[in-house]
Amino acid sequence: MxxxxxxxxxxxxxxxxxxxxxxxxxxxxxxxxxxxxxxxxxxxxxxxxxxxxxxxxxxxxxxxxxxxxxxxxxxxxxxxxxxxxxxxxLDATGEGGSPWSVLRKLSRTVAQFNLQERAARNVAHHYDIGNDLYRLFLDEDMQYSCAYFPDADTSLEDAQRLKKDHIARKLCLKSGEKVLDLGCGWGGLALHLAKTADIDVLGVTLSREQFGLAQERARAAGLDKRVTFRLEDYRNLDGTFDKIVSVGMFEHVGVPHYQEYFDWIAGHLAETGSALVHTIGRRPGPGATNPWIARHIFPGGYIPALSEILPAIEKSGLVLLDIEVLRLHYAETLKAWRERFLSRADEARSLYDDRFVRMWDFYLASSEASFRHGFHNVYQILVGHRQDAIPLTRDYMYR
Incomplete structure (x- = not known):
């Protein structure tokens, strides 16, 4: 032997x-x-x-x-x-037991110290590699976050529309309100909210590719008077907003900045308003970002445990209004994305190369496995200044 x-x-x-x-x-x-x-x-x-x-x-x-x-x-x-x-x-933490995992946990504060210049570089690494890539596998509205599947037979297009509807209902939008979309992506959610209610929406992103396309989409939809997009770090914004929504952005904030993030929301949310934070969550508790993902896919990113989010909310003075756990919805989303990506792998190769296709296949497949096995899920967290910022029972979301 x-x-x-x-x-x-x-x-x-x-x-x-x-x-x-x-x-x-x-x-x-x-x-x-x-x-x-x-x-x-x-x-x-x-x-x-x-x-x-x-x-x-x-x-x-x-x-x-x-x-x-x-x-x-x-x-x-x-x-x-x-x-x-x-x-x-893999053990309960989603790691293979390497001694390196201990060192990565100890050094995560440095890895996730996302000051504004570094945050912009990290976003560019993933989101500015070209809109044509994302068109290969996302739905028509370019939603790059967990969809909402009533059942496994729901199409990706329908599931992403249902996700936007679900968020709009949770926000209890009222005519004349000012809404902020933190990390607005390619603008799909902001435009959807503006079509749902007579409101003004400001969307901010650090991605130049997303910003340019979001502006084009607002003009094409005739909504550029009501929906504005800015290439800006949210920490530079002024003003007060009736509603704040953040979908898929909190994973890029970094643990050292959680208190800063919720303090900022508390300082810019109207007294009667509410804010919805939609984020991937880590079930086993605090840990470190998988090193392969951190190196190749999301530098500076981290998926938080609830035990890391809630103390920052408490210290900010915000009231916790609702938490919903979306189980397996992201596994179905990633499965659909990977199927679409592989069906158009030749186009991805023409944009990049074989190695890139293998890298993104590994990213999508490993991400699906982590959600399928329950290591990751999605939290939708509602906060506000007042206990009566939203209706007292959840049925308002489903009327």
Missing amino acids: GFWKRVIESRLRDTIREGGLEIVLPGGENVFLGPDRDNALRVSLKTSGWLRRILFDPDLQFGEAYVDEGLVQETGDLYDLLDLLWTNV
């Missing part, structure tokens, strides 16, 4: 309790893990260097190996492989 086969078997012998995994080692030897050999997924490792890197720091290097073809999946779909690992290998 070769050296690497002994290492793999000693490290992973008892980890695969369901399903099966066959690993083809660089020297050609095969290692079988798990009870189901007949249906085992097969992967091959191309060099001993990649094998060492994965064993040393799996949280980072597994994704690196897949993207750079140091690890090649020979049977099954990438999601099947990631699902197998989530089921058997």
Whole structure:
């Protein structure tokens, strides 16, 4: 038996309790893990260097190996492989047990210290790589956040419309109100709210690509008098707003800035107003951003636990009005995005290259697995200054 086969078997012998995994080692030897050999997924490792890197720091290097073809999946779909690992290998924190994970938790404050210049760079890394990419897999309204699925048969287009409707109902919009959309994306939610009620909406983003397209869409819809977009950090805004909504932006704030964020909302929300924060949440408690995601997809990003959000709300003086947990909705959203992305992979290659397609496939598939296994979910949090800022029972959302 070769050296690497002994290492793999000693490290992973008892980890695969369901399903099966066959690993083809660089020297050609095969290692079988798990009870189901007949249906085992097969992967091959191309060099001993990649094998060492994965064993040393799996949280980072597994994704690196897949993207750079140091690890090649020979049977099954990438999601099947990631699902197998989530089921058997990853612990309750969503990490592979690497000692590096402890260091990443300790250093997360530095990694997420998002002053304005750094925040703008982080946003540009992900959102300014080209609107044509996002058109490949998003719905027609360019909604890049968790949709709302009454059932698994709901189309992505309908689920994103239902998400916007759900948010509009929660905000209890009234004629003449001023609404702020923090992190407005390509403008779809702001325009939808303006069509729902006779209101004025200001949307802010740090992405130049999103800003330009949002302006075009407002003009094309004839709503540019009522909906305004600005390329601006929210911390520079003045004025008071009757309603504030933030969808998919809080994940980019960073833990050191949570108090600043809710203090800002408290200072700019009207006395009778309400604010809705829609954010991905981390179920097991405080942790650190997956290093592969932080390096390649969302630098400076972090998905918070409720235990990190609520103290900042309490200290800001805001009243917690409602929390809704959207379970599995994002898993269905990501599944739909990945299917669309892979169906147009050739177009993505023409925009970028093969490596980029593998990177985004890994991002979408691993994200779906994290939501499917309950490590991540979505919170919709309503806050205000007064207990009566919204109706006293939830049925107002569904009338």
